[in-house]
Amino acid sequence: MRVDRVSDPSALPAESVVVATYLSGEDLPDSLRQLANAVGIHDLEDARSRGELTGSLYTVTLFRGRPSLLLVGLSRRRDFSDVRWRRAVEAGVRYVSRRGFSHVSVAIPPDLQSRRFSEAAVGAVVAGCYQEQLCKTEDLEVSSVQGMSLLTQDDSADLNGALMLAESTSVARDLVNLPPSDLTPTALGERARSMAAEAGLRVEVLGRDGIQALGMGAMLGVAKGSGEPPALIRLECGDVASDTRLTFVGKGLTFDSGGLSLKTAEGMEWMKGDMGGAAAVLGAMRALGLLKPEGILVRGLIGAVENLPGPHAMKPGDVLRTKNGKTIEVLNTDAEGRLVLSDVLSHALELGATHLVDLATLTGAAVVALGTEAAALVGRPQSWVDEVGDAAAAAMERAWQLPLYPEFRRRIRSDIADMKNTGGRAGGGGVLTAAALLSEFVDGVPWAHLDIAGTAFVESSNGYSAIGGTGYGVATLVELARRLAANAAERINPL
Ligand code: BES
Ligand code: MN
Ligand code: ZN
Numbered sequence: 001m002r003v004d005r006v007s008d009p010s011a012l013p014a015e016s017v018v019v020a021t022y023l024s025g026e027d028l029p030d031s032l033r034q035l036a037n038a039v040g041i042h043d044l045e046d047a048r049s050r051g052e053l054t055g056s057l058y059t060v061t062l063f064r065g066r067p068s069l070l071l072v073g074l075s076r077r078r079d080f081s082d083v084r085w086r087r088a089v090e091a092g093v094r095y096v097s098r099r100g101f102s103h104v105s106v107a108i109p110p111d112l113q114s115r116r117f118s119e120a121a122v123g124a125v126v127a128g129c130y131q132e133q134l135c136k137t138e139d140l141e142v143s144s145v146q147g148m149s150l151l152t153q154d155d156s157a158d159l160n161g162a163l164m165l166a167e168s169t170s171v172a173r174d175l176v177n178l179p180p181s182d183l184t185p186t187a188l189g190e191r192a193r194s195m196a197a198e199a200g201l202r203v204e205v206l207g208r209d210g211i212q213a214l215g216m217g218a219m220l221g222v223a224k225g226s227g228e229p230p231a232l233i234r235l236e237c238g239d240v241a242s243d244t245r246l247t248f249v250g251k252g253l254t255f256d257s258g259g260l261s262l263k264t265a266e267g268m269e270w271m272k273g274d275m276g277g278a279a280a281v282l283g284a285m286r287a288l289g290l291l292k293p294e295g296i297l298v299r300g301l302i303g304a305v306e307n308l309p310g311p312h313a314m315k316p317g318d319v320l321r322t323k324n325g326k327t328i329e330v331l332n333t334d335a336e337g338r339l340v341l342s343d344v345l346s347h348a349l350e351l352g353a354t355h356l357v358d359l360a361t362l363t364g365a366a367v368v369a370l371g372t373e374a375a376a377l378v379g380r381p382q383s384w385v386d387e388v389g390d391a392a393a394a395a396m397e398r399a400w401q402l403p404l405y406p407e408f409r410r411r412i413r414s415d416i417a418d419m420k421n422t423g424g425r426a427g428g429g430g431v432l433t434a435a436a437l438l439s440e441f442v443d444g445v446p447w448a449h450l451d452i453a454g455t456a457f458v459e460s461s462n463g464y465s466a467i468g469g470t471g472y473g474v475a476t477l478v479e480l481a482r483r484l485a486a487n488a489a490e491r492i493n494p495l
Contacts, residue, residue: 001129001167002147003122003159006105009038009151014066016103018151019092021074021085024055031110032071035151041065057084058091058463067105070096083396085112086120091464093128097143104128104145108152118150118157119165120396123475126166132466134177164290165478169471171195172283176457176469180255180272185223185304188252188275189231192282192302199289202236216343217321218328219303222336225259225313226306232344233278233302234351235285237292244296244488247353248285248477249344251337251360252278252304259333260309261316269459273469274337276456277359278302280473287478293485295492301348303340307333319417323347324441329417337362338421338437345441355484356447357388358438359473365430366451372458374398375472376451378435384446388476391483392450395475399450408436450476 006012020035022028028044036044041063047053052061055073063069072092074084089106096104106121129143150159175183175191183191189205196203208229211219216232223230233252253274257263263271285300314320318330320339323346328339337360348356359375366376377392377399379385385401392399411423411433419440423433431451438449455472458465 001126001145001163003163004149005118005155005159006149006151007153009035012039012067012105012149013103015101016105017068017070017096017101018105018107019070019072019089019096020107021072021088021109022053022055023074023077023080025076029109035107036063036069039065039067039069041069058088060092060095068101082117082120083398086124086396087464089121089124090128093125093145094464094466097129097145098141100144102144102146103148105149105151108150108154113152113154115154115156116394118152118154118159119162121150122148122159122162123166123169126163126170127465130170130173130466132173132177132468134174135179161291165287165475168283168287169474171286172279172471172474173469175279175282176273176276178272183254183272183275184228185231185252185254185306186229188254188278188302188304189233192233192235195282195286196235196289199286200237201285201289204234206232214323214347216323216347218323218339219305219343221314221318221320221330222307222339223305225310226308227310228306231304233304235282235300236297237285237289238297239295240297242295242297242488243354244484245299245352245354246296246481246484247299247301247348247351247356248281249341249348249356249358250278250281250300250302251275251341251358251362252302253337253340254304254306256307256334256336257309259307259336260313261333262309263334270457273457274361275304276361276452276469276472278304279469280359280452280471280477283471283474284477284481287474288481291478293481295488296481296485298481299348299351299353301344303344305340307336322441326419326440327417329414329420331420332422335421335434338434341438342441345438349442349445353445355384356442356445357450357477357480359450359452361453361456362451363430363434363453367454369402369431370400370454372454372462374400375455376431377401377448378404378432378451379448380404380439381446385448387483388448388480391480392476395479397472397476399476402431404432404435404439408432412437
């Protein structure tokens with residue numbers, strides 16, 4: 001994909017299409033009329049009087065011309081959000097990318113012209129062209145788009161940086177979409193290796209023996225039920241001597257059957273996506289390897305495991321010894337993500353993390369609480385949770401904080417071990433009983449947890465994106481790293 005900026009619409013290639021958004025219940029803005037005039041399209045009002053341009057959310061109307069113009073409805077002004085605008089652009093690009101256009105331009109509305117919206121538009125175009133049909137041999141809907149332009153007067157954006165971020169998000173989406181028997185923990189490790197070579201990252205992948213040597217009894221407990229060995233993946237970039245060591249931890253369940261606490265058939269349908277956290281970490285590390293933020297160390301750690309009910313599977317009632325010595329009674333083998341994360345978080349601390357973020361498709365309760373609109377955000381101290389929340393908002397990914405009251409720690413008290421791996425159904429708050437367990441493994445280090453069970457993949461049509469992996473979290477993590485790098489530079493070079 002090529003990307004450039006154009007300030008005059010009459011300079012656009014004739015075979016291209018311009019994607020523009022508009023609000024319902026209002027006159028078409030002058031800027032849109034001017035744009036239509038500039039590209040020689042004069043039937044906007046006719047279409048409006050025929051009732052074609054209602055502006056309902058994500059509906060598209062194509063005006064053929066040289067270039068063509070695609071209008072995407074954004075519904076009412078009072079419901080406007082940056083997230084919604086980005087999705088509308090994605091929906092529009094998805095539509096035109098399957099209709100033979102080789103070049104797409106995005107018209108940034110006058111009141112939104114800024115670096116942030118330009119970079120978001122690049123992400124939306126790449127997302128709209130994303131090919132999710134990795135295994136199809138026929139009926140392929142191949143995107144014809146080869147290049148994009150942003151129609152804006154603002155020239156502050158780093159368009160190539162945005163492109164690297166967007167392509168890294170596509171990498172994360174691919175990983176989620178791969179069939180689970182193709183993307184085993186070992187295969188994920190191999191992909192991490194080749195990605196590291198491509199993006200200039202340091203990498204280390206440990207198999208079962210290495211994980212055993214580290215004493216990760218909880219992660220190994222989860223791995224026992226599968227014939228596939230687990231993998232512990234470490235990716236790194238930046239300054240090893242820095243006193244800012246930002247560490248991302250990703251849940252990498254390449255498949256979660258539930259183990260002996262077996263899921264229903266329906267509950268398992270999307271469990272190839274239970275490595276969405278790992279995918280986000282890999283995608284973010286790829287982008288950071290290419291973007292090279294200075295002055296900080298960034299580390300990505302992934303616990304990759306398959307959760308199956310094989311003959312050696314851990315059993316409800318088993319007690320696992322984690323890396324930091326604490327013991328966990330397993331009451332439900334389907335609460336496996338927190339077991340894996342407990343060990344990987346301990347490892348992150350041992351490696352010297354100063355700032356921690358973990359991403360995990362951890363609980364169905366996160367989907368109950370927030371649906372597919374937002375990830376659940378938890379952590380401490382509040383100042384760090386705010387930094388992560390602000391980075392997510394800036395990246396146009398929704399994260400909504402839930403409170404980690406100390407009372408949730410009582411819910412996972414065990415009679416025979418230091419804690420148990422579920423808080424039980426009675427009492428609710430499943431996101432927070434899970435987070436309470438994680439919090440036992442992050443002593444003293446600022447830590448934020450994103451439960452992305454509802455946002456990592458799309459199960460049924462949402463009107464703007466492809467079914468499957470979303471790449472949620474990649475943009476947030478990259479934004480966060482850039483902010484920390486900027487802070488570090490400020491400390492070294494006070495103005
Ligand atoms: N991977 C699942 C959570 C999940 C559910 C992710 C739906 C994405 C979509 C996780 O390992 C799990 O099974 N959690 C259990 C925990 C319970 C047994 C305490 C759940 O949420 O039901
Ligand atoms: Mn599970
Ligand atoms: Zn899981």
